Amino acid sequence: MNFEFTEEQMAFRxxxxxxxxxxxxxxxxxxxxxxPAGYGTIxxxxxxxxxxxxxxxxxxxxxxxxxxxxxxxxxxxxSMIKHAIADDVMSYYRVPGGDVSxxxxxxTIAIAASKEMKQHWLPKIxxxxxxxWLGYSEPNSGxxxxxxxxxxxxxxxxxxxxGQKIWSSGAHIADYGWVLVKTDLNxxxxxxxxxxxxxxxxxxxxxxxxxxxCGINSFNExxxxxxxxxxxxxxxxxxxxxxxxxxxxxxxxxxxxxxxFRKVLEELIEYVKNTRHDGQVLAKNPLIRNKLAEMAIExxxxxxxxxxxxxxxxxxxxxxxxxxxLKLFGTELGRTLSGTAMEILGLYGNLARGxxxxxxxxxxxxxxxxxxxxxxxxxxxxxxxxxxxxxxxGLPRK
Amino acid sequence: xxYSLSEEQNILKKSAHDFLAKECPKDLVRKxxxxxxxxxxxxxxxMAELGWMGLAIPEEYGGSGGSFLDLxxxxxxxxxxxxxxxxxxxxxxxCMPIAAAGSETQKKELLPGIASGELIITMALTEPEAFYxxxxxxxxxxxxxxxxxxxxxxxxxxxxxxxxxLLCVARTGNGEDxxxxxxxxxxxxxxxxxxxxxxxxxxxxxxxxxxxxxVRVKNxxxxxGLDSGWPxxxxxxxxxxxxxxxxxxxxxxAVMDMSLEYAKQRTQFNHPIGSFQAIQHHFANMWADIxxxxxxxxxxxxxxxEDIPAGMEVAMAKSxxxxxxxxxxxxxxxxFGGIGFTKEHDLHLYHKRSIxxxxxxxxxxxxxQIVADELGL
Numbered sequence: 111m112n113f114e115f116t117e118e119q120m121a122f123r124x125x126x127x128x129x130x131x132x133x134x135x136x137x138x139x140x141x142x143x144x145x146p147a148g149y150g151t152i153x154x155x156x157x158x159x160x161x162x163x164x165x166x167x168x169x170x171x172x173x174x175x176x177x178x179x180x181x182x183x184x185x186x187x188x189s190m191i192k193h194a195i196a197d198d199v200m201s202y203y204r205v206p207g208g209d210v211s212x213x214x215x216x217x218t219i220a221i222a223a224s225k226e227m228k229q230h231w232l233p234k235i236x237x238x239x240x241x242x243w244l245g246y247s248e249p250n251s252g253x254x255x256x257x258x259x260x261x262x263x264x265x266x267x268x269x270x271x272x273g274q275k276i277w278s279s280g281a282h283i284a285d286y287g288w289v290l291v292k293t294d295l296n297x298x299x300x301x302x303x304x305x306x307x308x309x310x311x312x313x314x315x316x317x318x319x320x321x322x323x324c325g326i327n328s329f330n331e332x333x334x335x336x337x338x339x340x341x342x343x344x345x346x347x348x349x350x351x352x353x354x355x356x357x358x359x360x361x362x363x364x365x366x367x368x369x370x371f372r373k374v375l376e377e378l379i380e381y382v383k384n385t386r387h388d389g390q391v392l393a394k395n396p397l398i399r400n401k402l403a404e405m406a407i408e409x410x411x412x413x414x415x416x417x418x419x420x421x422x423x424x425x426x427x428x429x430x431x432x433x434x435x436l437k438l439f440g441t442e443l444g445r446t447l448s449g450t451a452m453e454i455l456g457l458y459g460n461l462a463r464g465x466x467x468x469x470x471x472x473x474x475x476x477x478x479x480x481x482x483x484x485x486x487x488x489x490x491x492x493x494x495x496x497x498x499x500x501x502x503x504g505l506p507r508k
Numbered sequence: 509x510x511y512s513l514s515e516e517q518n519i520l521k522k523s524a525h526d527f528l529a530k531e532c533p534k535d536l537v538r539k540x541x542x543x544x545x546x547x548x549x550x551x552x553x554x555m556a557e558l559g560w561m562g563l564a565i566p567e568e569y570g571g572s573g574g575s576f577l578d579l580x581x582x583x584x585x586x587x588x589x590x591x592x593x594x595x596x597x598x599x600x601x602x603c604m605p606i607a608a609a610g611s612e613t614q615k616k617e618l619l620p621g622i623a624s625g626e627l628i629i630t631m632a633l634t635e636p637e638a639f640y641x642x643x644x645x646x647x648x649x650x651x652x653x654x655x656x657x658x659x660x661x662x663x664x665x666x667x668x669x670x671x672x673x674l675l676c677v678a679r680t681g682n683g684e685d686x687x688x689x690x691x692x693x694x695x696x697x698x699x700x701x702x703x704x705x706x707x708x709x710x711x712x713x714x715x716x717x718x719x720x721x722x723v724r725v726k727n728x729x730x731x732x733g734l735d736s737g738w739p740x741x742x743x744x745x746x747x748x749x750x751x752x753x754x755x756x757x758x759x760x761x762a763v764m765d766m767s768l769e770y771a772k773q774r775t776q777f778n779h780p781i782g783s784f785q786a787i788q789h790h791f792a793n794m795w796a797d798i799x800x801x802x803x804x805x806x807x808x809x810x811x812x813x814e815d816i817p818a819g820m821e822v823a824m825a826k827s828x829x830x831x832x833x834x835x836x837x838x839x840x841x842x843x844f845g846g847i848g849f850t851k852e853h854d855l856h857l858y859h860k861r862s863i864x865x866x867x868x869x870x871x872x873x874x875x876x877q878i879v880a881d882e883l884g885l
Binding site: 111191375393398399400402404410414435459463494495496502506 | 509510511512513514517567577657677768771772779780782783785787788789791792793795796799800802803804810822827828872873875876877879880883884885
C-alpha cells in the first residue's frame with residue numbers, strides 16, 4: 111500500500127498547474143461560477159465561454175492531455191491516474207479538463223466502436239477539435255431510459271431519426287450529439303437501442319434552450335425531425351446501444367469537479383477567518399469550526415473514492431461500484447457543502463450574484479441552486495444506490 | 509499510488525480472519541463479557557504464539573519487526589470478530605511508548621515479555637475531568653529524595669485489572685505550559701498503593717477507576733525523561749486511535765456481512781427483504797460509509813508506518829469512523845428488525861461496541877477541533 115504519487119506524476123501535476131494558471135484570463139476568478147458536482151454551472155456549457163473553451167481544448171489536445179486515460183493504441187497514455195491528476199488540478203481553477211467528447215465519448219469509442227470509426231474520430235477528439243453532447247433522456251424517459259421513444263428507421267445507407275431529447279446539456283455549444291435511439295421496437299427493453307453520432311448541423315435538428323434554476327442555459331430540448339444520419343455514424347453494433355451507454359456512464363460518473371471542492375473549502379476558510387458577525391470572528395465559532403471540519407473530512411473521503419477509482423481502472427478492472435459511489439457521494443456532498451456554506455453566510459447567503467455586498471462572487475447562492483442537479487443527473491442517487499445494492503452487493507431485484 | 513495489500517499482508521489478513529472465526533466464536537465473546545477477567549488466557553496465548561503481540565516489535569526485542577500498517581490489518585480482523593481482551597491496550601498503549609521512548613534497559617526488560625504474551629500493559633491517562641489534553645491532568649508525582657510518590661485517581665483505565673504494569677501519566681511540573689510538566693511512570697500494577705475499582709460498562713469491556721495512594725516509583729521507572737511525557741502520550745494516542753479505527757472498520761464490515769446474508773434469505777410479502785428498495789438503499793449507504801472511511805484509516809496508518817506526520821489524517825479518520833460504525837450498526841438493526849433487538853442475536857454485541865469505540869480516544873466533537881486547527885481556523 112502506498113499513498114504517494116511518483117516523481118513523474120508530481121512533475122506532471124506541476125506542469126498542469128503552470129499551464130492552467132497561465133491560460134486563465136485575468137478575470138477568470140470573477141467569471142467562473144462552477145459549483146462542485148453540479149451540472150448547471152459547468153463553465154464549458156455556457157455560450158459566454160465557448161470561444162475561450164474551444165481554444166483551450168485545442169491547446170490541451172496539442173499536449174496530449176485530452177486522451178491521458180485512453181489506451182495507447184489509440185494515442186492515449188493508458189493512465190487514468192494522470193487523467194485524474196489533470197482533472198484535479200484544472201477543476202481547482204474551475205476549468206474542466208476535457209469535454210464530453212474527450213472524457214466520455216472518446217473512451218467509449220475506443221472500447222466499442224469499429225476500426226473505421228476509431229480511426230476517423232479518435233484523432234479529432236484527442237486533438238480537441240470536436241465537442242459533443244449526450245442525448246439520453248426524453249420527456250417521458252429519465253431514470254427509465256429503456257422506455258425511450260426517439261426512433262431510427264433504416265433508409266438505404268442512412269437512418270432517419272425522429273423524436274426528442276431533453277436535459278441535453280451543452281447541445282447548444284457542441285458539434286455532435288451522442289444519441290441513444292430506438293432501432294428495434296420488438297426487442298426486449300434493453301436490447302433495441304442504438305448509439306448514433308449526429309451532426310448538430312444536420313437538417314431537421316432543432317435545439318431549443320432551457321433555462322435552469324440558476325438562470326443559466328446549461329441544457330436544452332433537441333428535436334429530431336426526419337434527420338438523416340449515415341450508417342457509418344453508428345457507434346459499435348446496431349441494437350447494442352444500451353451496453354455502450356453503460357460504459358459511457360461509468361466515465362461520466364468520474365466527473366465530480368473534485369478540485370473545486372478543495373477550492374470552495376479554502377474560500378470558506380478564508381471567509382470565516384476574515385469575517386465578524388456580532389463581534390465574533392466566524393472562524394472562532396465552534397459550530398462553524400465543527401461544520402468546516404466535517405466538510406474537510408468528507409472532501410477527503412471523496413478524494414479517496416476518486417483516486418481509488420482511477421487506480422482501479424489502471425489495474426484493468428471495471429470500476430462499476432466505485433464510479434457509482436464516487437458520483438453518489440460527490441453530488442450529495444456538493445449539496446451538503448452548499449447548505450453549509452449558506453448557513454455560514456447567513457443573511458449574506460441570500461444575496462444574488464451581482465448584488466452589492468454579495469460575498470464569494472455570489473457563487474454560494476448560485477451553488478445552492480445548482481447543487482439540486484448533482485444527485486439527479488447521470489443517474490439519480492436513488493438509481494446509484496440501487497446499482498450498488500444489486501450489481502455491487504448482489505441483492506435481488508425481485 | 510497503490511491500494512493493494514502485499515502478498516504477506518493478504519496472507520496475514522486471511523489467516524487472522526480464519527483463526528479468529530474458529531477460536532473466537534460469539535459464545536466465547538458473550539461468556540467473557542459476563543466474566544470478571546474479561547479475556548481468555550488460552551486465546552491470548554495462541555495469539556502470542558502466532559506472533560501477533562510482537563508483530564510490530566523490532567526483532568532484537570523478540571518481535572517480528574513488521575510495520576504499523578501490518579498491525580492495522582490485524583486490528584481490522586480483531587474488530588471483525590470483536591475479540592475481547594487487552595490487545596490494543598498492551599500492543600499499542602503499553603508497548604508503543606516503551607518501544608518509542610524507553611531506555612535500552614526498559615526495552616530489554618519489557619518488550620520480549622509483551623511479544624511472548626507474558627506481559628499485559630496499559631496506560632493510565634484519563635481522569636474524571638481530564639481526557640486527551642494535558643492541562644487537566646491532576647494525578648501528581650512528587651519528588652521524595654530519588655524516588656517519586658504518585659497520588660490521585662485515574663478513570664476509564666482499560667484492562668488495568670489484568671495488567672502487570674501501568675504506564676501512569678502524572679504531573680511532575682507546574683510551569684506555564686502544562687504540556688511540559690507531565691511524566692510517564694512505569695508502575696507495577698501489583699503495588700499495594702494501587703486501588704482498583706472495576707467499572708461496569710455497556711459493552712462489557714474491562715475498565716477501572718485506579719486510585720494511586722502514595723505509590724512509590726524510582727527514577728529508573730520514568731519512561732522517556734522527566735517532564736517529557738506528553739509528546740510520547742500524543743504519539744501513542746494517535747497510533748491507538750488508528751488501531752481503534754481499524755477495529756471499528758472491521759466491526760462495521762461484519763455488521764454489513766451479516767445483514768446482507770440475512771436480507772437475501774429473510775422473506776416478507778413473498779419476497780426477500782433485500783429486494784425492497786428501502787433496504788437496498790440502506791445497504792448502499794452502509795457500503796459507501798465503510799468504504800469511504802476505510803481509506804482514511806489506511807492513509808493515516810501508512811503515514812505512521814512511513815514516519816510521516818499524520819495529525820490531520822488521524823483526526824479525520826477517528827472523527828468519521830466512529831460515526832460511520834454507529835450508522836452502520838443502526839442500519840443493521842433496521843434490517844434485522846425484531847430479532848436483532850434480542851440479547852440472543854449477535855448484532856447488539858457490535859452496536860454496543862460502536863458507541864463505546866466512538867467515545868474512546870475522542871469522538872468527532874474532539875477530533876473535529878483538531879481538524880479545524882489543522883485547517884488554520
